[in-house]
Each structure stands twice: as structure tokens, then as C-alpha cells.
Amino acid sequence: MPAPIRLRELIRTIRTARTQAEEREMIQKECAAIRSSFREEDNTYRCRNVAKLLYMHMLGYPAHFGQLECLKLIASQKFTDKRIGYLGAMLLLDERQDVHLLMTNCIKNDLNHSTQYVQGLALCTLGCMGSSEMCRDLAGEVEKLLKTSNSYLRKKAALCAVHVIRKVPELMEMFLPATKNLLSEKNHGVLHTSVVLLTEMCERSPDMLSHFRKLVPQLVRILKNLIMSGYSPEHDVSGISDPFLQVRILRLLRILGKGDDDSSEAMNDILAQVATNTETSKNVGNAILYETVLTIMDIKSESGLRVLAINILGRFLLNNDKNIRYVALTSLLKTVQTDHNAVQRHRSTIVDCLKDLDVSIKRRAMELSFALVNGNNIRGMMKELLYFLDSCDPDFKADCASGIFLAAEKYAPSKRWHIDTIMRVLTTAGSYVRDDSVPNLIQLITNSVQMHAYTVQRLYKALLDDISQQPLVQVASWCIGEYGDLLVSGQCEEEEPIQVSEDEVLDVLEGLLVSNLSTPVTRGYSLTAIMKLSTRFTCVPKRMSRIKKVVSIYGSSIDVELQQRAVEYNALFKKYDHMRPALLERMPIMEKTGTNGPAEIVQTNGETESTILDTKHLPNITQPASQANDLLDLLGGNDVVPVIQTTVPTKPASAGGELLDLLGDLSLTGGPTPTPAPSVPMSQPPFLLDGLTSQPLFNDIAAVIPPMTAYNKNGLKIEFTFERSNPNPNIAVITIHATNSTEADMTEFVFQAAVPKTFQLQLLSPSSNVVPALNQGSVTQVIRVLNPQKVRCYCEPRPHSASYRSRSSEISPFILKHLQ
Amino acid sequence: MNEAKCSWLGLIFSPVVLVQIRFILIQNRAGKTRLAKWYMQFDDDEKQKLIEEVHAVVTVRDAKHTNFVEFRNFKIIYRRYAGLYFCICVDVTDNNLAYLEAIHNFVEVLNEYFHNVCELDLVFNFYKVYTVVDEMFLAGEIRETSQTKVLKQLLMLQSLE
Numbered sequence: 007m008p009a010p011i012r013l014r015e016l017i018r019t020i021r022t023a024r025t026q027a028e029e030r031e032m033i034q035k036e037c038a039a040i041r042s043s044f045r046e047e048d049n050t051y052r053c054r055n056v057a058k059l060l061y062m063h064m065l066g067y068p069a070h071f072g073q074l075e076c077l078k079l080i081a082s083q084k085f086t087d088k089r090i091g092y093l094g095a096m097l098l099l100d101e102r103q104d105v106h107l108l109m110t111n112c113i114k115n116d117l118n119h120s121t122q123y124v125q126g127l128a129l130c131t132l133g134c135m136g137s138s139e140m141c142r143d144l145a146g147e148v149e150k151l152l153k154t155s156n157s158y159l160r161k162k163a164a165l166c167a168v169h170v171i172r173k174v175p176e177l178m179e180m181f182l183p184a185t186k187n188l189l190s191e192k193n194h195g196v197l198h199t200s201v202v203l204l205t206e207m208c209e210r211s212p213d214m215l216s217h218f219r220k221l222v223p224q225l226v227r228i229l230k231n232l233i234m235s236g237y238s239p240e241h242d243v244s245g246i247s248d249p250f251l252q253v254r255i256l257r258l259l260r261i262l263g264k265g266d267d268d269s270s271e272a273m274n275d276i277l278a279q280v281a282t283n284t285e286t287s288k289n290v291g292n293a294i295l296y297e298t299v300l301t302i303m304d305i306k307s308e309s310g311l312r313v314l315a316i317n318i319l320g321r322f323l324l325n326n327d328k329n330i331r332y333v334a335l336t337s338l339l340k341t342v343q344t345d346h347n348a349v350q351r352h353r354s355t356i357v358d359c360l361k362d363l364d365v366s367i368k369r370r371a372m373e374l375s376f377a378l379v380n381g382n383n384i385r386g387m388m389k390e391l392l393y394f395l396d397s398c399d400p401d402f403k404a405d406c407a408s409g410i411f412l413a414a415e416k417y418a419p420s421k422r423w424h425i426d427t428i429m430r431v432l433t434t435a436g437s438y439v440r441d442d443s444v445p446n447l448i449q450l451i452t453n454s455v456q457m458h459a460y461t462v463q464r465l466y467k468a469l470l471d472d473i474s475q476q477p478l479v480q481v482a483s484w485c486i487g488e489y490g491d492l493l494v495s496g497q498c499e500e501e502e503p504i505q506v507s508e509d510e511v512l513d514v515l516e517g518l519l520v521s522n523l524s525t526p527v528t529r530g531y532s533l534t535a536i537m538k539l540s541t542r543f544t545c546v547p548k549r550m551s552r553i554k555k556v557v558s559i560y561g562s563s564i565d566v567e568l569q570q571r572a573v574e575y576n577a578l579f580k581k582y583d584h585m586r587p588a589l590l591e592r593m594p595i596m597e598k599t600g601t602n603g604p605a606e607i608v609q610t611n612g613e614t615e616s617t618i619l620d621t622k623h624l625p626n627i628t629q630p631a632s633q634a635n636d637l638l639d640l641l642g643g644n645d646v647v648p649v650i651q652t653t654v655p656t657k658p659a660s661a662g663g664e665l666l667d668l669l670g671d672l673s674l675t676g677g678p679t680p681t682p683a684p685s686v687p688m689s690q691p692p693f694l695l696d697g698l699t700s701q702p703l704f705n706d707i708a709a710v711i712p713p714m715t716a717y718n719k720n721g722l723k724i725e726f727t728f729e730r731s732n733p734n735p736n737i738a739v740i741t742i743h744a745t746n747s748t749e750a751d752m753t754e755f756v757f758q759a760a761v762p763k764t765f766q767l768q769l770l771s772p773s774s775n776v777v778p779a780l781n782q783g784s785v786t787q788v789i790r791v792l793n794p795q796k797v798r799c800y801c802e803p804r805p806h807s808a809s810y811r812s813r814s815s816e817i818s819p820f821i822l823k824h825l826q
Numbered sequence: 827m828n829e830a831k832c833s834w835l836g837l838i839f840s841p842v843v844l845v846q847i848r849f850i851l852i853q854n855r856a857g858k859t860r861l862a863k864w865y866m867q868f869d870d871d872e873k874q875k876l877i878e879e880v881h882a883v884v885t886v887r888d889a890k891h892t893n894f895v896e897f898r899n900f901k902i903i904y905r906r907y908a909g910l911y912f913c914i915c916v917d918v919t920d921n922n923l924a925y926l927e928a929i930h931n932f933v934e935v936l937n938e939y940f941h942n943v944c945e946l947d948l949v950f951n952f953y954k955v956y957t958v959v960d961e962m963f964l965a966g967e968i969r970e971t972s973q974t975k976v977l978k979q980l981l982m983l984q985s986l987e
Contacts, residue, residue, distance in 0.1 A: 296921055330923070
């Protein structure tokens with residue numbers, strides 16, 4: 007058999023291959039040759055063959071069949087054989103193959119070999135890929151070598167010990183005695199590796215940590231010598247002696263000083279010295295400074311030192327080398343929470359970094375800028391951040407927009423500024439704004455009551471320019487729906503009011519509906535907005551028919567959500583037109599949910615009531631209230647709080663509950679069933695009446711009022727039963743029972759109640775809204791009444807069905823006496 | 827003995843600290859690996875995947891990017907010398923600048939050893955390159971930083987061949 011080709015030949019041949027297939031062919035041929043050569047058990051060429059195999063392995067081809075051969079090479083006496091053998095072992099073998107255990111014995115022998123290079127090889131291999139079993143077996147040998155005087159071996163043994171500890175932590179204390187005089191070595195290499203070993207031991211075991219704390223003075227001394235000593239050619243890098251050792255020592259000091267006052271005390275001076283004396287012109291010096299800064303931040307250093315560290319970081323920011331700027335920004339981000347004021351001083355530099363070309367620097371600068379925003383610098387910072395938003399990559403825009411919204415919410419100097427900022431974000435980065443920001447923004451807008459006209463005007467103008475950015479379009483259409491009346495009336499104080507007619511507004515909204523750019527969610531928003539405008543704008547028949555037409559078109563839309571809305575609005579127009587104004591009334595101010603920082607609970611009493619009462623000037627609520635008004639006028643001029651329907655079919659659930667407290671929570675229950683979830687007012691928490699006046703209402707607590715029939719006409723009989731509510735005896739709980747003795751079911755039975763302003767009333771859900779015929783069942787409904795001033799009240803049942811028109815009937819006043 | 831016992835107990839509660847350097851790679855622009863030294867256990871296909879990912883991440887960056895890349899949950903510190911990328915994969919908490927210096931140190935040693943090293947030198951003498959790596963790094967840590975010392979050792983080893 008001819009001698010196998012040399013490694014060089016093989017490499018050259020393979021490199022001449024022009025295609026992957028050609029290369030594969032050559033390799034396969036060579037592998038076959040190698041395999042037959044292995045079978046012949048030829049010692050002379052084994053080394054060469056394995057070397058070739060390793061080369062092919064590096065190219066990515068499988069080479070497992072060489073594993074055993076590597077072991078044979080390791081066992082050989084020749085150094086070259088051993089070398090290739092160990093290399094092969096490191097490349098081809100790993101823990102998961104059982105074959106590697108066969109190496110253990112060889113390594114053991116080699117660790118005791120006479121030649122230090124062989125020992126070195128063995129240590130190296132053990133250190134790189136030794137498994138836990140191997141480490142356990144050979145730890146003793148390693149420990150012995152750790153104590154030898156040969157520095158070449160000591161270095162390797164130290165790092166090998168590190169590996170052993172990582173694999174088998176329990177063996178750590180075996181190495182403890184050997185570490186005693188490691189630090190007194192003169193040899194830098196040994197020193198370096200010893201520090202690494204100590205670091206590893208301290209990181210893994212808190213007891214070791216406390217044991218090694220006493221080494222702090224020694225470490226400080228070594229570090230000092232390093233800095234003070236003159237030029238040492240061996241370890242010098244650009245004029246700094248052994249920076250790697252310095253960095254390692256600093257790192258060990260960091261671990262030792264963390265949380266411990268005495269050690270930190272001992273280190274303060276040397277840290278200050280390193281920080282001030284190290285040359286910063288080259289990367290090397292900066293590497294040391296960076297490690298120093300990290301150490302200062304972690305240990306219990308005095309404040310002067312910390313300020314020094316932050317100043318170093320600030321200087322890094324001005325450096326031309328972007329690596330250093332990156333590193334500085336990362337560290338500043340970590341320290342900004344604890345040393346906020348010190349970092350603030352470098353704010354302008356950080357903001358400049360927003361304009362850097364490197365993506366990771368920009369990201370860190372952005373995060374840091376958000377962390378630094380506070381009430382004082384909000385205007386300036388926001389300008390920079392908005393400019394950044396304009397010009398940054400799309401990946402950043404979402405985060406930046408969210409950050410800007412958060413910052414603006416927390417620190418906005420004025421409402422107008424806030425709205426302007428939001429507008430700016432929506433128009434520049436509109437499509438990247440997160441979906442959950444839309445409801446937040448809407449809530450914000452409703453809160454800034456005086457700015458409604460201004461906001462809607464600006465949003466309208468933005469909409470005219472561009473309808474592609476969905477969040478902007480959604481917010482804008484919601485606002486136009488809500489405040490459309492302000493828009494057309496041209497009453498903006500902040501800005502030049504624009505003249506826009508109702509038809510133009512409807513044009514825009516319809517345009518949104520048909521545009522291809524609108525998502526289904528946006529279409530939903532605009533449909534609702536158009537519907538709301540039917541009550542906000544003056545009721546010109548042509549306009550109403552236009553709106554009705556739009557709504558009915560979408561009743562057959564493919565999109566289920568849109569279809570449902572359209573159908574319900576259609577129903578509103580057709581059958582429940584009298585309810586439409588009440589349903590589509592102005593939204594109350596929403597309470598913020600807890601997630602976005604401090605919740606601004608809208609303070610009720612004065613402000614809210616006035617807002618709601620203001621909107622009553624608009625011609626929307628009168629219909630159901632008018633009859634109640636007529637009735638209640640009979641009471642002799644008490645002013646009345648009319649029935650207010652505050653459920654709006656489609657909005658994301660507002661916490662209107664709080665508002666409804668004061669004004670008497672009247673809910674039209676079981677009304678038009680297509681209305682989805684008239685949810686909010688249905689709740690029955692006792693909060694409704696608790697916070698209010700606690701005048702004892704019913705002096706006669708023990709009196710039980712007997713049940714009575716409130717209404718009994720045309721087959722419909724309504725009975726009231728009374729009791730006091732348990733948690734609050736000031737509340738009377740009236741349960742009505744409605745039964746029907748006619749032959750037809752009464753469908754859509756609705757019980758409404760109106761009270762004078764001094765009363766509080768809460769209607770809970772009825773059991774159903776169909777009163778079955780022939781007294782087969784009854785509808786029950788619970789009413790809770792709080793009567794702080796003992797004024798009379800009427801109850802007026804109003805059944806809905808074909809044969810009954812809205813009829814009022816008076817209840818005899820004797821009920822009232824009982825309530826008083 | 828007491829000390830030893832206490833330290834053993836302390837081990838149960840201490841977090842496991844992983845290797846500092848996870849791997850060292852030398853790749854050329856085309857993606858061919860000239861050296862791959864792994865200090866952590868990976869499957870063969872994992873290794874291949876890692877190599878490809880590192881190549882993809884590192885070759886798209888140019889001079890205006892920093893030399894540090896966040897990669898999965900570690901960091902890669904790399905530097906380009908002519909057509910070769912020298913990459914070291916470390917923990918996110920490590921000192922970037924120090925490892926950058928380590929790379930440069932390593933390249934300078936290679937330069938001295940091979941007398942103005944070029945890519946072909948690394949190809950034809952790959953086993954010698956591994957030796958250099960093993961002289962300077964071990965068990966995922968920097969072992970020897972003095973260039974003169976390393977070169978002396980390497981020449982001794984060479985004489986044994």
C-alpha cells in the first residue's frame with residue numbers, strides 16, 4: 007500500500023476543487039484511503055492520517071471513525087503523535103461519547119510525565135474537554151501540579167483547576183491549601199491564572215469569599231506595583247504594564263468588596279489611583295478604566311469615588327471610538343437609577359449620541375434619554391426625542407413612541423403641549439404606535455376637557471392630509487365622532503378655527519370607510535363616529551338619510567364586527583329612535599386603569615356634573631326625559647334629573663361607574679336586546695351610595711313596609727315589596743314583581759324610574775324582559791333607593807308592547823309616606 | 827476541616843457561573859471556518875448552526891458599527907483583519923474592551939510566529955494555530971498574555987517535532 011499522501015498535499019488538492027461536488031468526491035476518496043490505512047494498524051502514518059482527518063473535519067465532514075485512532079496516538083510515546091492525538095481528542099471527542107473515558111488513564115500517565123510539554127498537553131486537554139468523571143479522577147494530579155515550582159505548568163494547572171471546579175464544584179476545597187501562596191508568585195502568568203482561580207472560587211462559594219477577603223491588602227499591593235513600576239518589556243501593551251492582569255485583579259476586588267465595608271474601604275485609594283493615573287489615549291487604558299468603573303459601582307464606595315466613576319463614563323461618551331461610547335452608555339444605563347443626579351450632568355452628551363450611526367449606540371442612548379427625562383428638562387428632551395423619532399429606524403419607532411407617551415404623561419407642563427406632542431408622534435410615526443396606545447390616548451383626550459375643540463380640529467386637519475396611519479386615523483375618527491359639534495361650530499380658542507361643514511366631515515369619515523388603507527378596526531371606529539354624528543349634528547333630513555344609508559350598506563358587510571355594528575345602528579334608527587340621542591351622548595370622562603402609572607381618578611362632584619349638564623344643551627337627550635319631566639312637574643317644581651342612558655354600545659369599557667354614582671344610576675335594562683353589553687351600570691357594588699351623606703334616613707329602622715300593588719291595569723300587575731338593604735340600612739330595596747294575566751306574552755318589558763335630584767336610584771337587571779302570559783311566571787327587578795331628604799318619589803311603569811303606548815300612571819302618594 | 831465543610835454547604839446555594847469564553851472562531855468572509863475552539867459542550871449540528879449565525883451577524887457589519895454584537899444571550903466581540911474575522915463569544919457582563927485587546931494580542935502572536943501571517947498559513951498549519959490558541963487561552967480564560975513568553979514556548983514545542 008503506497009504511503010498516504012502528506013497533509014500539505016491533501017490541503018492543496020482540496021483547494022483546487024472548483025465545486026462542492028468535486029471537493030466531496032476528493033474527500034470521500036481520501037477518507038476511504040485513511041480508513042483502510044487505519045485497518046492496517048500502521049503506526050508510522052497514523053499521525054499523518056489523523057491530521058488529514060482533522061482537516062476534513064474542520065471543513066465540515068464527518069470524522070467519527072478517527073476517534074479511537076486519536077486514543078492510540080495519545081498512548082504513543084512520540085511527542086508529535088501525542089500532540090495530534092490530543093488535538094484530535096479535543097476536536098472530535100466530547101463528554102457525550104463514552105470513548106473519552108478511555109483517555110483518562112493516558113492523561114493520568116501524561117500528567118506525571120517527565121517532559122513538561124507532555125504534561126502541558128495533558129493539562130490542556132483536561133482543561134478543555136474533561137468531563138465530570140475525568141475531573142473527579144484526575145483532580146488530585148492537577149492539585150499536585152498546582153504546587154509545583156514550574157511556572158509553565160503552574161499556569162496550566164491553575165486554569166485546569168478552574169475547569170475542574172466548574173464541572174465538579176464539590177472538589178473546590180481540595181484546591182484550597184494550594185492557593186495559599188499563589189499570590190506571592192512573581193511570574194505574571196501564574197499570577198494571572200491564580201487570580202482567575204480565586205475569582206472562580208469566590209464566585210461559586212460565599213464561604214470561600216469570606217475566606218479570601220483577607221487577601222485584599224495583598225491584591226491592592228500587587229496592583230499598586232503594577233501601576234507604579236516602570237516599563238516591563240514582557241507584559242507591556244502600549245505602555246501599560248500587563249493590562250490583562252490589572253483587569254483581572256480589579257474584577258476580583260469587585261467580587262471581594264461587594265457588600266463588605268472594610269474591604270471596600272481598603273480599596274478606595276487604589277481605585278482612585280488607577281482611575282486618575284491610567285492613560286486614556288488607547289483602548290488598553292480605557293479597558294482598565296472601564297473595569298475600574300464597574301468595580302467602583304459595585305462595591306460600597308464613597309460618593310466622591312462614584313462621582314469620579316460617572317465622570318469617567320461621561321468622558322468616554324466624548325471619545326471618538328464608538329466602542330468606548332457603547333460601553334459607556336451601557337454602564338450609564340445600569341447606574342442611572344442609583345446615581346441619577348450625577349448622570350444628569352452628562353445629559354447633553356447622551357442626547358447627542360442619539361445621532362450616532364451605530365444602531366446599538368442609538369438604542370442605548372434612547373433608553374438612557376428616557377430614563378433621564380424629568381420635569382425640568384421635559385421640553386428640551388422632547389424636542390430631541392421627537393427629532394429622533396422622525397429619523398430613526400423603523401425598529402425603534404414603536405419603542406420610542408411608547409416612551410414618549412409615557413414621558414409626556416408624567417411630566418407634561420401643560421395640556422396643550424401634551425396634545426401637541428401626541429399629535430406630532432401620531433403624524434410622524436403613526437403606523438408604528440402600539441395598539442394599546444390608542445385607548446390610552448383617547449382617555450387622555452377626554453380628560454383634557456378644555457382642549458377638546460382644539461384637539462378635534464388638529465386631528466381633523468391631520469386626517470385631511472393623510473389617512474394611512476391607522477392609530478392616528480382611529481383616534482381622529484373617535485374624536486370627530488365625539489366632538490364633531492365643536493368642530494363645525496368653529497369655537498376653538500387655542501388656534502385659528504377652521505370652517506368646516508357637517509357634510510365635509512361626513513365625507514371624510516365615509517372616505518375612511520371605503521378606503522383600502524383602513525383596517526377593519528379603523529372602519530369600526532369610523533362607522534361609530536358617523537353614527538354619533540347623527541345626534542351631534544343638526545337634524546337635517548337629508549343628512550340623516552345619508553347617515554342611515556351608510557349604516558344600512560354595512561349591514562351586509564363581510565366583516566362580522568362591522569356588520570354587527572351596522573345592524574344594531576340600523577335597529578336604533580328604525581325601532582329605537584327615541585333612545586338614540588341618549589345612547590349616543592357624550593362620553594363621560596374615563597378613569598384610567600392602573601397599568602399606566604398613577605391613576606388619575608376623575609374627581610366627580612363639581613366638574614363632572616357640570617360637564618354632563620353642559621352637554622345637555624345639545625339637542626339630544628330630551629325624548630325619554632320629556633315625558634318624565636311632564637310627569638314629575640306634577641310634584642311641584644322639583645328639578646329632575648332625567649333618565650340618562652350612559653351605555654354606549656361600542657366603546658372599550660369605560661369605568662363610567664364612578665360618574666354614575668352621583669347622578670343616579672339609571673339603567674335601561676333588558677331594553678333593546680341587540681345592544682351588546684350594557685354592562686357598566688348593571689353592576690351592583692355598594693360603592694354607589696356609600697360615600698355619600700350618611701344622614702340617617704329612616705328613623706324607623708324596624709318598620710317593615712308591607713308589599714303593595716303599584717299598578718294593575720290591562721292585565722299587567724306590578725307589585726312592590728320593600729326591605730332595607732343589609733350593608734346600608736339607609737337604602738330601601740324595592741323588588742318589583744310583574745305578572746301578566748292576558749293571553750299574550752308581553753315582550754320587551756322595560757321598567758323605568760325617574761327620581762328627583764335629591765334621590766339616588768339604582769335599577770338592577772330584571773330577571774327577563776318577557777312577561778309570560780296567563781300569570782305563568784313573573785319578571786322581577788330590584789331597585790335600590792336612597793332618600794336622603796325624605797322627598798316623595800313616583801314610580802312609573804312603562805311597558806312596551808303593541809297595545810300599550812307610553813302611558814303614565816300615577817301611583818298613589820301613600821307609598822311615599824311609608825318611605826319617609 | 828470546618829472551613830471545608832462550610833464551603834461545601836455554601837456551594838448548594840450559589841448560582842452556577844458559566845465559562846467566560848464560550849468559543850473562539852476565525853472565519854473568512856465567505857464563511858469558511860479557519861479555526862473553531864469550543865469551550866462549552868455543543869452538538870455538531872448546534873456548532874454548525876452557531877458558526878452560520880455568527881457569520882451572518884458579523885459580516886454585515888462595517889466600520890461604522892461597534893465591535894460588539896449581542897448574540898442570543900451572550901455577546902460576540904470581533905475584529906476584522908484583512909479577510910478574516912476573529913470572534914470571541916463571551917458573557918454579557920464581561921469587559922468588552924479587555925477582550926478586544928486579547929484578540930489583538932493573539933493576532934500579534936500569530937503574526938510573529940508565522941512571520942507576517944496570511945490566511946493560507948492558517949490553512950496549511952491549522953494544528954499549529956490550535957497550539958497557539960492553547961498557549962494563550964485555556965478552559966475559557968485568558969492564560970498567557972506575554973507575547974515573548976508564548977513565542978518562546980511555541981518555538982520549544984516546534985523543536986520537539
